[in-house]
Amino acid sequence: MESHRVSFLEVENVRKDFGDYHALRDVSFAVEKGEVVTLLGPSGCGKTTMLRALAGLETIDRGRIALGGRELAHDGRVHLAAEKRGIGMVFQSYALWPHKTIFENIGLGLRLKKMPQADIAARVRWALDIVGLPGSESRFPSSLSGGQQQRISLARALALEPTCLLFDEPMSNLDVSLREKMRFEIRTIMNDAGITSVYVTHDHEEAMVVSDRIMIMQSGRIVQQGSPREIYLRPKSRFVAEFLGGANLFPLDVERSVPVEGQFVTTGGLMLRGSPVEALPPDPLVFFRAEALRHGSAEEEGATVLRATVESACFLGGAIQCGLRASGMAIAASLPVVPEVSVGEQIELVLSPQSVSVIADCH
Numbered sequence: 001m002e003s004h005r006v007s008f009l010e011v012e013n014v015r016k017d018f019g020d021y022h023a024l025r026d027v028s029f030a031v032e033k034g035e036v037v038t039l040l041g042p043s044g045c046g047k048t049t050m051l052r053a054l055a056g057l058e059t060i061d062r063g064r065i066a067l068g069g070r071e072l073a074h075d076g077r078v079h080l081a082a083e084k085r086g087i088g089m090v091f092q093s094y095a096l097w098p099h100k101t102i103f104e105n106i107g108l109g110l111r112l113k114k115m116p117q118a119d120i121a122a123r124v125r126w127a128l129d130i131v132g133l134p135g136s137e138s139r140f141p142s143s144l145s146g147g148q149q150q151r152i153s154l155a156r157a158l159a160l161e162p163t164c165l166l167f168d169e170p171m172s173n174l175d176v177s178l179r180e181k182m183r184f185e186i187r188t189i190m191n192d193a194g195i196t197s198v199y200v201t202h203d204h205e206e207a208m209v210v211s212d213r214i215m216i217m218q219s220g221r222i223v224q225q226g227s228p229r230e231i232y233l234r235p236k237s238r239f240v241a242e243f244l245g246g247a248n249l250f251p252l253d254v255e256r257s258v259p260v261e262g263q264f265v266t267t268g269g270l271m272l273r274g275s276p277v278e279a280l281p282p283d284p285l286v287f288f289r290a291e292a293l294r295h296g297s298a299e300e301e302g303a304t305v306l307r308a309t310v311e312s313a314c315f316l317g318g319a320i321q322c323g324l325r326a327s328g329m330a331i332a333a334s335l336p337v338v339p340e341v342s343v344g345e346q347i348e349l350v351l352s353p354q355s356v357s358v359i360a361d362c363h
Contacts, residue, residue: 006032006033007030007031007032008031008032008033008034008035008067008068008164008196009030009031009054009066009067009068009164009196009198010030010064010065010066010067011027011028011029011030011050011054011063011064011065012028012063012064012065013026013027013028013062013063013064014026014027014028014050014053014060014062014063014064014065015027015060015061015062015063016046016049016053016058016060016061017061022219022220023046023049023220024046024049024050024053024060024220025046025219025220025221026063026221027046027050027063027217027220027221027222028063028222029215029222029225031196031198032196033196034194034195034196035196035197035212035213036187036190036196036197036199036210036211036212036213037197037198037199037211037212037213037214037215038198038199038200038201038207038210038211038213038214038215039051039198039199039200039201039215039217040201040202040204040207040214040215040216040217041202041216041217041218041243042202042218042243043202045217045218045219045220046217046219046220046221047200047202047217048168048169048200050200050217051166051168051198051200053065053073054067054072054087054164054166054198055082055085055087055089055166056072056073056078056080056081056082056083056085056087057082059073059076059078060073060075060076061075061076062075062076063075067085067086067087067163067164068163072085085163085164086162086163086164087162087163087164087165087166088157088158088160088162088164088165088166088195089157089165089166089167089168090150090153090154090157090165090166090167090168090170091153091168091170092168092169092170092172092173093173094141094146094149094150094152094153094173095153096141096149096152096153096156097141098140098141098142099140100140101137101138101139101140102128102133102136102137102138102139102140102141102144102152103121103124103137103138105141105152105156106124106127106128106152106155106156106159107120107121107123107124107159108156109156109159109160110123110124110159110160113160123159123161124137124155124159125137126159127155127156127158127159128155130155130158130189130192130193131151131152131154131155131158131189132151132185132189133148133151133152133155136148136152145178146173146174146175146178147174147178147181147182147185150170150171150174150182151185151189153170154170154186154189158193158195162195163195163196164195164196164197164198165190165195165196165197165198166197166198166199166200167186167197167198167199167200167201168200169200169201169202170186170199171183171186171201171203171206172201179203179206183205183206183209183210184209186210187209187210190210199211204243204244204245207228208228208232211228212227213225213226213227214226214227214228214231216231216240216243218239223236223237223239223240224236224237224240231244232244232289233289233355234357235247235287235359236281236359236360237359237360237361237362238285238359238360238361238362239362241287241359246289246290246291246332246334247287247289247290247332248287248288248289248290248331248332249285249286249287249359249361250266250267250268250270250285250286250329251266251267251268251283251284251285251286251361252264252265252266252267252280252284252285252286252358253265253266253267253269254280254284259276259277259278259280259358260276260277260278261276262274262275262276262277262302262353262356264286264356264358266286266329268327268328268329269327269328269329270286270326270327270329271304271327272286272288272304272351272356273302273303273304273351273353273356274286274288274353274355274356274357274358275353275354275356275357277357277358280358281358281359281360282360282361282362283360283361283362284358284359284360284361285358285359285360285361286356286357286358287356287357287358287359288351288355288356288357289334289355290321290332290333290334291319291333291334292351292352292355292356293306293331293333293334293335293349293350293351294335294336294349294350294351295335295336295339295347295348295349295350296348296349296350297348297350302353303350303351303352303353304350304351304353304356305348305349305350305351306324306326306331306348306349306350306351307326307346307347307348308324308325308326308331308333308346308347308348308349309324309325309326309344309345309346309347310322310323310324310341310342310343310344310345310346310347311323311324311325311330311343312343313341313342313343315337317337318337319334319335319336319337320334320335320336320337320340320341321333321334322334322335322341324347324349333349335349
């Protein structure tokens with residue numbers, strides 16, 4: 001018998017306006033208990049406003065928010081104040097008291113709850129173990145690296161045993177190398193803690209690592225949601241494809257194409273084999289990612305062979321980012337560093353039909 005999944009966090013038709021500016025436009029989503037979901041999008045898309053509404057720091061104009069079966073807000077009325085929601089937050093800034101020890105920083109909220117000192121000590125030790133910094137109780141924030149301070153900020157939130165955790169761009173103040181490391185550390189910590197979490201970021205790579213599910217926002221709306229793999233490989237619109245980077249998009253010549261057989265011809269005359277399509281979206285575009293192209297010949301049945309000229313090549317360490325010209329059309333490719341390619345070189349690349357799809361040309 002199939003188990004029935006119960007939503008732990010429910011957001012229904014939430015709207016929030018700031019004067020004439022529509023920050024949230026009928027936003028709806030549900031999060032299962034223990035799931036980590038990310039609100040991903042560019043600045044001004046509404047993701048932080050949604051997070052603040054969940055935390056009780058922003059009043060919604062319309063809609064409903066419920067957590068664990070309790071209604072938090074409904075059509076402008078607040079049913080449960082922010083401090084009573086049992087929600088923890090991890091911010092961009094670490095917000096640690098510099099003159100207090102790590103123990104005092106983590107235990108402050110517990111002391112305000114009048115918890116016995118022995119219980120506070122046990123909870124602080126547990127939280128430090130979870131974030132991988134055991135034995136740090138007597139240290140001061142200034143003695144820690146940026147990544148360690150962010151983990152202390154997370155430990156402080158975990159120590160309060162929240163029913164839900166909210167992350168507001170928690171790694172935006174870290175340098176690139178540390179940010180890459182912390183993505184995986186936060187994912188591991190959240191798996192161990194098992195707490196329902198909503199994460200906000202504009203960094204799609206960060207979202208891919210930390211999330212069970214990604215919800216992409218644009219102009220106050222959720223325009224697509226799914227697993228990281230689904231969102232990246234099967235975007236539904238030009239906006240989603242381009243926001244995640246590395247997108248090749250070409251207008252489809254509908255008359256010359258046979259979508260149900262996966263035969264696509266672009267308006268520029270480029271012929272590609274892809275996944276069959278029963279019904280075309282409005283203003284269809286042929287789509288594939290830059291890294292879908294690979295060196296070799298067509299060993300896979302139905303694969304497209306592209307003969308292209310290298311117009312630009314940029315070595316990025318783990319890959320070579322190339323600008324190609326094939327059938328008169330500009331194509332982006334992310335190729336392995338071996339074999340090396342040079343500007344002006346003629347190369348042969350293969351594109352799997354599973355990598356080619358048709359999406360809507362909408363922003």
